[in-house]
Amino acid sequence: MRATTFTNAAVLALASQASAETIKIDVGANGLTFTPDSVTAKVHDILEFHFHPINHSVVMGDFANPCQPAKTGGFFSGFQPVSSGEADQVFQVTVNSTDPIFFYCSQNTFSHCISGMSGVVNANSSQTLDAYQKAAKSEKSASNPQEVFGGRLVTSGSSTTTSAAPAATTSCTVSSKSGGNGYKRSDTCSGAGSVSASIGIVGVFTLGMAILLS
Numbered sequence: 717m718r719a720t721t722f723t724n725a726a727v728l729a730l731a732s733q734a735s736a737e738t739i740k741i742d743v744g745a746n747g748l749t750f751t752p753d754s755v756t757a758k759v760h761d762i763l764e765f766h767f768h769p770i771n772h773s774v775v776m777g778d779f780a781n782p783c784q785p786a787k788t789g790g791f792f793s794g795f796q797p798v799s800s801g802e803a804d805q806v807f808q809v810t811v812n813s814t815d816p817i818f819f820y821c822s823q824n825t826f827s828h829c830i831s832g833m834s835g836v837v838n839a840n841s842s843q844t845l846d847a848y849q850k851a852a853k854s855e856k857s858a859s860n861p862q863e864v865f866g867g868r869l870v871t872s873g874s875s876t877t878t879s880a881a882p883a884a885t886t887s888c889t890v891s892s893k894s895g896g897n898g899y900k901r902s903d904t905c906s907g908a909g910s911v912s913a914s915i916g917i918v919g920v921f922t923l924g925m926a927i928l929l930s
């Protein structure tokens with residue numbers, strides 16, 4: 717009997733110590749979405765955002781103002797461009813309350829937030845992701861704070877050696893993949909400059925849109 721009581725107490729103690737969870741959320745892994753886009757979290761849990769191609773961000777917003785940064789507090793990961801695989805940094809945000817937290821991607825190329833790239837933590841019956849995403853469709857553009865804040869950018873994995881000074885030039889091969897929404901492409905870039913890459917990408921996007929709209 718004593719042994720059983722002790723075991724139960726020990727299990728309970730372990731359970732409460734281990735109760736803060738890390739919740740992984742993929743950004744852009746399945747098109748313009750967060751996966752999962754609706755999670756339940758407890759105080760002290762950590763939201764860990766993993767960034768997929770091509771160039772996404774995560775911003776905390778207010779339910780009442782879709783695609784705009786939260787008026788008080790919040791977080792912004794910065795843009796995390798990556799041409800293949802996963803960005804080498806993940807963004808970790810600590811959950812401090814069980815009130816709903818709405819978040820979105822502020823990339824305006826292809827209107828990510830407006831086309832539904834948003835998610836929620838602890839939605840309730842009056843503040844739903846469905847309502848947020850419907851209201852987002854009426855927004856003209858998304859915005860984000862100037863600086864990364866409200867979370868930690870943490871380098872994930874250790875296999876890549878990126879401590880060397882970035883190369884001064886960028887070379888990219890951009891190829892169009894005729895995927896469903898014209899968004900998915902494959903491109904390979906190296907180097908730090910992004911101007912020529914951006915121009916190339918704009919060209920491909922414009923072509924993609926022209927095809928989509930024709």
Ligand SMILES: *[C@@H]1O[C@H](CO)[C@@H](O)[C@H](O)[C@H]1NC(C)=O
Pocket residue numbers: 771795797823824825910913914
């Ligand atoms: C990523 O997107 C942001 C916002 O549109 C832009 O300022 C930045 O130059 C982009 N980065 C790359 C490498 O394309």
Ligand SMILES: *[C@@H]1O[C@H](CO)[C@@H](O)[C@H](O)[C@H]1NC(C)=O
Pocket residue numbers: 815816840841842843
């Ligand atoms: C949903 O959350 C908001 C923000 O915390 C709160 O004002 C509202 O009362 C909640 N609604 C319900 C039905 O719990």
Ligand SMILES: *[C@@H]1O[C@H](CO)[C@@H](O)[C@H](O)[C@H]1NC(C)=O
Pocket residue numbers: 789790791809810811812817865866867
């Ligand atoms: C929780 O608090 C920390 C520390 O003040 C802050 O950095 C973080 O952004 C907060 N989390 C949310 C979801 O606002």
Ligand SMILES: [Cu+2]
Pocket residue numbers: 744748771772773821822823828833
């Ligand atoms: Cu995005």
